[in-house]
Amino acid sequence: MLKILIVILMVCLVASLGSGFYFLMKDQGDKNSRRTFHSLGVRLGLALGLALLIVYGVASGQLGHRNPWDAGPVGQTSLES
Numbered sequence: 001m002l003k004i005l006i007v008i009l010m011v012c013l014v015a016s017l018g019s020g021f022y023f024l025m026k027d028q029g030d031k032n033s034r035r036t037f038h039s040l041g042v043r044l045g046l047a048l049g050l051a052l053l054i055v056y057g058v059a060s061g062q063l064g065h066r067n068p069w070d071a072g073p074v075g076q077t078s079l080e081s
Contacts, residue, residue: 002057009050017041 020039027033057063 002053002062005052006053006057009030009053013043013046013050016046 016039020036023033023035023039027035042049054063
């Protein structure tokens with residue numbers, strides 16, 4: 001479930017980036033339009049939410065590394081032998 005939320009937030013970030021680019025190109029001469037600025041605010045909020053979600057996932061143990069070449073932490077007893 002957590003990984004699905006992360007993917008959804010990443011897709012929303014890309015969509016917000018695209019809409020910001022569209023607004024930037026569309027409103028080039030208009031000084032009253034603040035759509036690009038609002039798109040940036042949405043993108044920053046999504047990025048902050050994504051970062052917090054990843055921190056929560058790592059802290060709760062739902063996200064981690066499961067690399068086949070990494071055996072995990074090595075204890076002091078195995079270093080001495």
